[in-house]
Amino acid sequence: MANYIGERAKSLQISGIRQFFNRVQQYPDAIQLTLGMPDFKTPEHIKRAASEAIQNNHTTYTPNAGILSLRKAVSDFLHEKYKLIYDPYNEVIITNGASQAIDTALRTILNPGDEVLIPAPVYPAYAPVIEMAGGYPVFIDTRNTGFKLTVSQIQAHESNRTKAVILPYPSNPTGVVLSKTELGTLASYLAEKPYFVLADEIYSELNASGVHHSIANEPGMRKQTIVINGVSKSHAMTGWRIGFLMAPAEIASEMLKVHQYNVSCASSVSQHAALAAMTNGKNDANEMRMAYDERRDFIIRRLQDLNIPVTKPDGAFYAFPSISGTGLSSMDFALKLLEEERLAVVPGDAFSHLGEGYIRLSYAYHMDELNEGMRRLQAFWSRIKR
Numbered sequence: 001m002a003n004y005i006g007e008r009a010k011s012l013q014i015s016g017i018r019q020f021f022n023r024v025q026q027y028p029d030a031i032q033l034t035l036g037m038p039d040f041k042t043p044e045h046i047k048r049a050a051s052e053a054i055q056n057n058h059t060t061y062t063p064n065a066g067i068l069s070l071r072k073a074v075s076d077f078l079h080e081k082y083k084l085i086y087d088p089y090n091e092v093i094i095t096n097g098a099s100q101a102i103d104t105a106l107r108t109i110l111n112p113g114d115e116v117l118i119p120a121p122v123y124p125a126y127a128p129v130i131e132m133a134g135g136y137p138v139f140i141d142t143r144n145t146g147f148k149l150t151v152s153q154i155q156a157h158e159s160n161r162t163k164a165v166i167l168p169y170p171s172n173p174t175g176v177v178l179s180k181t182e183l184g185t186l187a188s189y190l191a192e193k194p195y196f197v198l199a200d201e202i203y204s205e206l207n208a209s210g211v212h213h214s215i216a217n218e219p220g221m222r223k224q225t226i227v228i229n230g231v232s233k234s235h236a237m238t239g240w241r242i243g244f245l246m247a248p249a250e251i252a253s254e255m256l257k258v259h260q261y262n263v264s265c266a267s268s269v270s271q272h273a274a275l276a277a278m279t280n281g282k283n284d285a286n287e288m289r290m291a292y293d294e295r296r297d298f299i300i301r302r303l304q305d306l307n308i309p310v311t312k313p314d315g316a317f318y319a320f321p322s323i324s325g326t327g328l329s330s331m332d333f334a335l336k337l338l339e340e341e342r343l344a345v346v347p348g349d350a351f352s353h354l355g356e357g358y359i360r361l362s363y364a365y366h367m368d369e370l371n372e373g374m375r376r377l378q379a380f381w382s383r384i385k386r
Contacts, residue, residue, distance in 0.1 A: 017350050064259060066093065067094070070272075112134035119142045191219065208315055226246070
């Protein structure tokens with residue numbers, strides 16, 4: 001029966017990040033700097049809220065869009081933090097993580113043959129979802145602009161089939177952030193175009209400056225922008241699977257239909273946990289962000305000491321140094337590093353072909369692990385550098 005499986009599903013590949021992570025499991029003594037998962041524990045007050053939800057029998061289906069109290073809390077959080085305004089009654093949808101929000105948004109807006117512009121190197125999950133919806137991912141090379149998308153790059157890649165532009169900032173894998181001025185420049189161009197803008201802002205609370213700007217707030221942009229966020233990174237809740245999907249009512253109503261027939265609703269218990277995160281825990285990310293900033297400075301300093309080229313990240317918890325000077329492919333570099341020094345990093349080509357020549361280091365790990373990891377990288381680098 002395998003011959004009868006749909007061609008779109010058969011063409012999919014397991015994420016390069018997960019492929020390499022699975023390979024690392026063969027090396028139990030390896031230091032891992034691979035996954036983008038906070039090493040912090042979910043705050044206690046959030047876990048208590050989940051326990052109370054279970055005891056109070058909040059274990060049934062919720063409204064498709066999510067419990068109203070959580071939608072209101074998300075709306076208040078976004079307004080307080082980023083000055084975004086979304087009506088909790090018809091412009092906010094609670095999803096099973098940001099990943100499902102991305103899938104729901106793209107399946108709602110795409111027709112077969114539509115093209116989606118994606119600045120790359122980039123998080124690897126966008127392209128497969130676009131393809132499953134019948135669209136085509138168009139990767140835009142941002143390596144010569146500090147990994148930042150520009151108007152001229154959009155102009156060079158847009159066509160009469162362009163349907164959407166993805167803005168994944170703060171960025172995975174580069175940690176790059178777009179400033180308000182840079183967002184304004186993009187907005188002045190995109191506001192005149194019939195394109196949806198998918199603003200994936202899952203790392204918004206981990207902006208090193210402590211201030212996040214959304215393109216949805218730029219003049220003329222609210223009408224066409226779909227904002228994605230959630231609690232996975234900001235509140236160390238990756239396993240709780242709660243994301244937020246926001247858009248003008250006429251777009252949100254269509255996305256809600258796709259969401260409804262896909263998952264019905266997000267986990268009721270997780271929604272009550274997220275409610276605690278959005279209210280009593282609205283500043284939970286502050287302590288984490290300060291720790292990530294300290295780790296970032298340590299990683300960047302060590303990379304610079306080794307003369308490994310790297311763009312200093314301004315958000316998230318990743319560094320994306322260039323290893324092109326070694327003559328090794330990113331996969332060969334990562335494999336040799338793993339085999340010889342028992343240090344696991346992610347090959348850059350996991351983030352599209354435009355990530356070739358780079359590796360991704362996650363610093364969502366304890367300083368002891370980072371220190372040992374960088375010691376192992378130094379030992380390896382000293383042997384292979386040209």
